[in-house]
Amino acid sequence: MSVSELSSAAQDYLKMIWSATEWSATPITVGAMAERMGVKPSTVSDGIRRLAKQGLVTHAPYGSIELTRTGNDHAVEMVRRHRLLETFLVKVLGYGWDEVHDEAEILEHAVSATMITRIDELLGHPVRDPHGDPIPSPDGQLRPPQGVRLAAVDPDRPLTITRISDADPDMLRYFTELGLAPDTRLTVLAHRPYADVTTIRLPDRDLDIDLGPSAAESIWVIAS
């Protein structure tokens, strides 16, 4: 069975379960899924039961939610679609990197495998999307991205942004205003734990910025 034959809701559930473990080991909860999808927990609970019946996840009541092999394959395929579409929207249709998430979220359920292949070719087989997230290959391989969370790096080292989480569009627009994007260079001046603030410097723009904890968790960097 191809991923295209799954309902849109099923595709969303699988992708979300997979995504939950991409950047941290904490497993997803029903409540978190419901909140992120904008539905009630009872809906998700029900949906997970249907997914389990189709052999895409394993789940006992009140137990953890795990993707089966098949479920994982479908999830990765959806992630590939999403990230290729985001890249396509930016590179070909001139979208801003902060504008593509919602559009890709809908298109990923509608495009054919053929179209994904053509987009991949047109873009020259990109390996990272506009937020710096790795794009899985057609056979589901994906290279884990380099980098650590900005919140976790030592001060005074030259850094380059490798990834910015696309979870919160408003935050992305804020980052865009500040000039923070993948490949932006910066230095952490200091973490101030009790103020919950990380101060960074953008040497190219000669600008210092204070970031709150959610921002500092959303930005991933590598030494440059």
Next chain:
Amino acid sequence: MSVSELSSAAQDYLKMIWSATEWSATPITVGAMAERMGVKPSTVSDGIRRLAKQGLVTHAPYGSIELTRTGNDHAVEMVRRHRLLETFLVKVLGYGWDEVHDEAEILEHAVSATMITRIDELLGHPVRDPHGDPIPSPDGQLRPPQGVRLAAVDPDRPLTITRISDADPDMLRYFTELGLAPDTRLTVLAHRPYADVTTIRLPDRDLDIDLGPSAAESIWVIAS
């Protein structure tokens, strides 16, 4: 209310009702709609009732089906989406003109108004799609295409194909094999009514072809 807020099925119904009167004055029937959409007549009958309840069509039981002003606007918007997407798939993603119909049929329900605008700009505001069908402007205007059905033209005049109906993908593939496409030049040698055959000549390829009635009804030409 925007066309995007309609269900996929509602969008399909409206587009089909509109399309039925684009090339001929015969109004659409419930049975014809059911067949073209691959559902049972009872489903369409029901769907039409829902559309009427939303004020998108007028319909009395056993009566004719007419689009309201709003319904017509939405239908034209869907046609615009469909034709722009077909053009985009051919021009940007390298699809064959005979391959785009089904992909566009799905995408038209998923793309945002923003994306349609960007595609339109990228393509330089095209006025005809790959089959020669006119693309409505953003405000719903569309210039009726020139041309008459091949079945209706006099023999021995130099003609150019302006439009090929995209209703039947198999026929399109057959036309592609024969080298018949929009802008192909040809001459009708003869209509042979009792054999139900129209013989045409392609001067550029020095080739004579016999076409059946459905083919001769699907190809529109203009004097060249």
Next chain:
DNA sequence: CAATTTTGTTAGGCCAGTCTAACATTCATG
């Protein structure tokens, strides 16, 4: 023009996906 055939509608059922409300389980903390 009456009978038959064709076409369209209604009734009733099913499924997925959503909801609210009630209930069950697990977790956290005093």
Next chain:
DNA sequence: CATGAATGTTAGACTGGCCTAACAAAATTG
């Protein structure tokens, strides 16, 4: 470690979109 809070599940209802079966209307035709 017991209890209350947080989290998850189930039950029951609703909607849209589909179905089949039964019925109604319209069109065709002998």
